[in-house]
């Protein structure tokens with residue numbers, strides 16, 4: 001999904017995007033909101049596991065066993081599929097096909113835009129799908145599917161199929177805990193994890209204790225990425241369909257101005273804080289500012 005912006009063919013685009021999706025090299029397993037989860041988990045579960053169910057009692061005060069905080073998921077024997085490979089290799093495409101054909105499901109993405117796109121895609125294919133992010137909640141009548149940002153994952157519902165996209169973000173210092181929570185907590189028969197192969201050892205290690213079945217599927221890039229033999233030299237040489245990546249909003253607008261000043265191209269822009277609707281219009285080449 002993340003490669004979407006690199007495929008447009010209408011006019012040049014400037015983006016600041018992929019860097020959002022990759023955390024640092026370190027992996028952090030237990031962080032802030034998981035501790036909160038643990039304490040809420042303790043309250044909920046102590047209520048559930050009262051003296052009449054003493055035989056099934058679990059020690060929720062043991063914070064070294066986070067997989068036990070998610071009793072719904074632990075009741076299932078989940079089939080976990082790890083779809084890994086480079087960007088634009090069809091990992092998410094395959095997982096979404098499974099989600100579309102499931103009786104109920106959830107897509108968890110790292111960005112509002114991705115959640116928005118998946119909800120749109122499913123609704124268009126006549127699979128009613130709610131959109132739930134930190135900013136919006138759009139419910140569709142009769143929906144048994146949800147497209148959400150990963151922080152909104154509901155670990156108390158049962159799903160036939162679940163996807164966690166960009167799973168390598170489990171190593172992100174600030175958001176990794178939400179990915180770990182979704183990984184351990186989603187109660188789905190099938191759990192599809194899409195992302196970079198670097199995340200495989202950590203995911204396998206985390207899931208060792210859950211009893212899930214794990215299958216790793218490696219993908220190849222669908223279209224070749226060929227570096228130029230010589231540097232571009234000047235932005236006056238960019239061609240229709242090219243994409244320029246830079247790292248601040250100020251730079252993005254400076255570059256857009258420079259490209260359009262040449263009189264050869266109109267240029268759309270995409271960056272993190274643009275609302276999903278505006279980004280999609282920019283990608284489609286309409287309403288270019």
Ligand SMILES: Nc1ncnc2c1ncn2[C@@H]1O[C@H](COP(=O)(O)OP(=O)(O)OP(=O)(O)O)[C@@H](O)[C@H]1O
Pocket residue numbers: 001002003004085086087088089090091092093094194195222
């Ligand atoms: N088998 C296929 N048939 C038709 N289109 C496909 C197929 N596989 C992938 N695509 C298309 O190729 C593009 C890239 O696929 P996808 O988003 O699944 O890649 P990805 O590996 O998940 O990328 P990223 O790592 O950037 O998220 C998408 O537009 C998708 O619809």
